[in-house]
Every structure is written in structure tokens, then in C-alpha cells.
Amino acid sequence: MKTETITWRELPQDGMPDAETAVLINTAVGGVDAGFFDGEQWRWCESGGIVAEPVVAWADMPVGVVAA
Numbered sequence: 001m002k003t004e005t006i007t008w009r010e011l012p013q014d015g016m017p018d019a020e021t022a023v024l025i026n027t028a029v030g031g032v033d034a035g036f037f038d039g040e041q042w043r044w045c046e047s048g049g050i051v052a053e054p055v056v057a058w059a060d061m062p063v064g065v066v067a068a
Contacts, residue, residue: 002065008057022061027053034061 008026009015016037017023022045025035031053034045042051 004062006059006062008059010057011055017058024059024061025051025055026057027051028056029053
């Protein structure tokens, strides 16, 4: 068994992730999914579409069971 800790970084005080880096995002409506900041706006990883809800926090993507 492998355990990982997710550290949420609240916006704006905890800064932004590197542009184009996939992270977990938490929106104001409570959703959590994979997304990225393109340097100007937040986008969903799956579709590349713009995240319509305000993003309130982000966290590094978990590594998973098999670390690269």
C-alpha cells in the first residue's frame, strides 16, 4: 500500500502552479478535477476547455502507485 498526502494551495495567497502543468483544481462550486493554468486562464485537462467556475485552490497531481 502507498499513501500520498495532498496539499491544497489556496488562491491567491499560495501562488500559482507552473503554466501548462497538470494539477488538481478545486472550484468554488466544490468540484475537484484535473486542470492546468495556461498562463492566462484555467483549463480542464480532459477537454482543454475553459473552467467557468472560479478556481479557489490547486494541488500537485498525485504520483500514483508507480513513480516515474
